[in-house]
Amino acid sequence: MTKIDKAGSVTLGDRAVKRMGYGAMQLAGPHVFGPPKDRDAALAVLRTAVAEGVNHIDTSDFYGPHVVNQLIREALSPYPDDLVIVTKVGAVRGEDGSWNAAQEPGQLHAAVEDNLRNLGLSRIEVVNFRIHPGHHGRGDHSIARSFEAMAAMQAEGLIRHLGISNATASQVAEARAIAPVVCVQNQYNLAHREDDALIDALAADGIAYVPFFPLGGFTPLQSSCLDAVAQQLGASPMQVALAWLLRRSPNILLIPGTSSVAHLRENLAAATLDLSAEAMATLDAIGSSSDRA
Ligand SMILES: NC(=O)c1ccc[n+]([C@@H]2O[C@H](COP(=O)([O-])OP(=O)(O)OC[C@H]3O[C@@H](n4cnc5c(N)ncnc54)[C@H](OP(=O)(O)O)[C@@H]3O)[C@@H](O)[C@H]2O)c1
Numbered sequence: 001m002t003k004i005d006k007a008g009s010v011t012l013g014d015r016a017v018k019r020m021g022y023g024a025m026q027l028a029g030p031h032v033f034g035p036p037k038d039r040d041a042a043l044a045v046l047r048t049a050v051a052e053g054v055n056h057i058d059t060s061d062f063y064g065p066h067v068v069n070q071l072i073r074e075a076l077s078p079y080p081d082d083l084v085i086v087t088k089v090g091a092v093r094g095e096d097g098s099w100n101a102a103q104e105p106g107q108l109h110a111a112v113e114d115n116l117r118n119l120g121l122s123r124i125e126v127v128n129f130r131i132h133p134g135h136h137g138r139g140d141h142s143i144a145r146s147f148e149a150m151a152a153m154q155a156e157g158l159i160r161h162l163g164i165s166n167a168t169a170s171q172v173a174e175a176r177a178i179a180p181v182v183c184v185q186n187q188y189n190l191a192h193r194e195d196d197a198l199i200d201a202l203a204a205d206g207i208a209y210v211p212f213f214p215l216g217g218f219t220p221l222q223s224s225c226l227d228a229v230a231q232q233l234g235a236s237p238m239q240v241a242l243a244w245l246l247r248r249s250p251n252i253l254l255i256p257g258t259s260s261v262a263h264l265r266e267n268l269a270a271a272t273l274d275l276s277a278e279a280m281a282t283l284d285a286i287g288s289s290s291d292r293a
Pocket residue numbers: 022023024025026058059088130165166185186211212213214215216217218220238239255256257258259260262263264266267
């Protein structure tokens with residue numbers, strides 16, 4: 001359950017994490033496949049994140065594959081006591097870099113074993129079951145068989161807490177009927193607001209919401225309204241986009257991704273950016289005009 005203390009930490013499962021975390025996907029090579037162009041730079045991003053106080057890192061063994069988890073282990077192991085590493089299972093990469101569904105119980109078990117081995121852990125704090133997106137994005141098919149397999153691995157002691165990713169509200173409800181869900185990781189940002197109602201419902205139930213593509217992902221956010229607010233505040237548009245998410249709902253935990261130490265520092269500084277009610281209203285209108293028009 002999510003508890004928020006006065007210093008802005010949130011309890012994810014039963015560990016306190018800061019609301020500003022780090023998403024490691026960008027550390028792999030182009031198209032999240034193969035090794036990074038600059039290995040030392042990738043290690044430096046991870047070490048800088050932790051040195052600057054990040055204690056929540058999002059990853060997967062299918063980033064690379066294996067590469068990102070191995071970088072995390074090399075950069076950060078032995079891990080600081082307060083570091084919470086969250087991973088996800090549900091896909092495998094083809095030799096051509098393709099993303100293929102791996103949602104069967106045996107495949108999920110193999111994926112958890114891969115994460116444990118490559119991260120050098122005996123148990124993973126949180127594992128998200130990532131529902132493989134269909135050709136038309138999210139669907140509402142039953143995820144019971146897969147999520148029961150996740151719950152079995154939790155009972156076995158391989159996983160401490162479960163999350164779910166790429167899920168509709170009814171799939172979240174189906175998962176919660178099988179086992180407790182501590183976080184939901186879906187696409188959400190200033191311009192992509194499909195999950196507005198789900199975020200509010202999860203907040204009421206004390207479940208963390210972790211938006212992926214908080215900066216727009218592979219096509220970073222671009223908006224003249226965002227640029228105008230950023231200019232008024234003397235901040236960058238990316239910082240304002242992150243600050244908006246932090247203000248949007250107290251159960252939101254951020255995992256912006258970057259392969260650059262400079263961008264990492266810029267993103268972390270967004271945690272202290274204050275947005276006025278007027279700035280929030282201007283920013284809210286971006287989502288209203290793109291998604292809901
Ligand atoms: N569950 C899922 O299905 C799923 C899907 C996608 C991602 N994720 C997770 O969510 C995390 C976040 O998503 P993401 O990394 O794909 O997208 P993102 O955080 O929205 O954006 C990352 C992109 O923005 C750029 N960027 C970051 N900070 C910047 C800054 N201050 N100024 C300018 N550009 C900046 C990065 O380039 P540089 O490297 O040049 O900074 C990169 O191209 C991932 O790392 C991953 O852990 C989960």
